[in-house]
Amino acid sequence: MVEPKFFETIAPAYDFLTRLFMGGTYESMRKRMLNEDTSQMDILDLCCGTGYISNSINARRIVGLDQSEAMLARNARVKRGNKELIKGNAYQINFKEGEFDRIYNSSASHEFKLFSRLLQKSFHALKPGGKIIIFDIYQPKNTLLRLFMNTFVKYVVERGIMFVHTKEEWARMVTEAGFEIEELEPVRGLYIFVKARKPEQAGLPAAA
Numbered sequence: 001m002v003e004p005k006f007f008e009t010i011a012p013a014y015d016f017l018t019r020l021f022m023g024g025t026y027e028s029m030r031k032r033m034l035n036e037d038t039s040q041m042d043i044l045d046l047c048c049g050t051g052y053i054s055n056s057i058n059a060r061r062i063v064g065l066d067q068s069e070a071m072l073a074r075n076a077r078v079k080r081g082n083k084e085l086i087k088g089n090a091y092q093i094n095f096k097e098g099e100f101d102r103i104y105n106s107s108a109s110h111e112f113k114l115f116s117r118l119l120q121k122s123f124h125a126l127k128p129g130g131k132i133i134i135f136d137i138y139q140p141k142n143t144l145l146r147l148f149m150n151t152f153v154k155y156v157v158e159r160g161i162m163f164v165h166t167k168e169e170w171a172r173m174v175t176e177a178g179f180e181i182e183e184l185e186p187v188r189g190l191y192i193f194v195k196a197r198k199p200e201q202a203g204l205p206a207a208a
């Protein structure tokens with residue numbers, strides 16, 4: 001995790017640096033996150049940044065939430081009639097129950113000490129049958145990659161604080177929030193891809 005003001009400074013170079021750091025993973029993961037027809041869906045890009053998802057996705061309604069004014073300003077350079085950008089803290093914002101068909105959280109989970117809270121909020125904000133799609137760095141199993149993650153990535157890229165989880169921890173967090181896991185897969189040793197679904201019956205009263 002970096003100080004919020006870090007993003008205020010880095011925003012102009014963010015896209016360039018991320019592409020450089022992630023190499024081919026940058027485009028391939030976006031393709032994987034957006035590999036379905038979402039044109040008639042309402043979507044939330046949670047921690048949207050400069051618009052990695054919100055400026056690429058085809059959707060009926062696009063809501064981008066981020067706490068960084070500078071990242072949002074970069075995002076807003078791409079004009080889209082159905083896009084709404086909200087400045088706010090993801091821990092504090094409350095969306096209506098069942099407001100979205102899809103929630104995307106890309107490269108941001110490691111910023112949150114209590115990411116399970118965001119999972120709970122996302123569960124609430126999704127329609128029954130809706131899905132959350134997450135992509136980020138994770139805690140690798142491989143010893144060398146683990147060393148790389150917990151030294152270079154942690155201290156050079158993330159300035160000393162980051163919250164990354166093993167595949168098993170991801171499975172537990174997502175399940176505990178009430179989701180059914182559809183995909184949970186490490187990618188290229190350093191990243192994790194998660195697609196999880198809010199069960200259809202989750203929207204019904206307990207007695208039904």
Ligand SMILES: C[S@@+](CC[C@H](N)C(=O)[O-])C[C@H]1O[C@@H](n2cnc3c(N)ncnc32)[C@H](O)[C@@H]1O
Nearest residue numbers: 047048049052066067068071089090106107111
């Ligand atoms: C590494 S960037 C990822 C941006 C974008 N999702 C992407 O894939 O390029 C992380 C983003 O999370 C945002 N962020 C961090 N903590 C946040 C919080 N508590 N509430 C809202 N946004 C937050 C930062 O401002 C930043 O734009």
